Amino acid sequence: MIVNDRITDYLHSLESSQGVLLDTIEKAALDGRVPIIRRETASLLRTLVAALKPSQILEIGTAVGYSALLMCQTMPRACHITTIEKYEKRIPVARENFKKAGEESRITLLEGDADQLLGQLEEGRFDLVFMDAAKGQYLHWLPMILELMPEGGVLISDNVLQDGDIVESRFAVERRNRTIHSRMRRYLYELKHRKGLETAIIPIGDGVAVSTKYTERVE
DSSP states (O other): OOSOHHHHHHHHHHOOOOOHHHHHHHHHHHHTTOOOOOHHHHHHHHHHHHHHOOSEEEEEOOTTSHHHHHHHHHSOTTOEEEEEEOOTTTHHHHHHHHHHHTOTTTEEEEESOHHHHGGGSOTTOOSEEEEOSOGGGHHHHHHHHHHHSOTTOEEEEESOSGGGGGGSOGGGSOGGGHHHHHHHHHHHHHHHHSTTEEEEEEOSTTOEEEEEEOOOOOO
16 A cells, blocks of 8 residues: 555545446456556546646557556547557457547557567657556566657656555565566666656556656766
8 A cells, every 4th residue: 555545545546437338448457467557557648638738649559448548538539549458358458448438540550569569669659658568567568668769758667566566575475476577676676866867756546657758968
């Protein structure tokens, strides 16, 4: 837990319906234990998309299409989302959800491993990237993602605080989670210390990092 449960419950009580389809997708995902972004993270994502007004969005980790459809709600009409998913069982569900929402023309779903697919995309194309996939791969994907972003592009990374476990010693974390724990710590250090990136780590949901790519000025 990152934020007091009472505060989280209060924030949830302020939220209005996301629409019948998205509410249905969210409930089905939660009932089926499909990992999707939390309500408070969803609110932050919609707000950032509305503020940034991107023209091209890249999402890594489609799942059942919930977050892509959330972004569709507030992105400009001409904006397009390219989303990547490798888990075969979720791909047809996501495609059906995009069809139900009438957003097939604004969302392209690429099937396969991000390792291969990221290298096939056009450099400097995506002014907003939302990463919500295998947490242990964030650090590995970072250089490839930055190549795909122009100056001023924004990277949003979800689940970076691991329900608060990130502050614990690796020996206090379950053995099966230690590799991801150490890789995420290295990823957050890289986001905060890499030249040409300005990053804020926000303790909301399971932790969200918002990074902007910029060119450092030479004094």
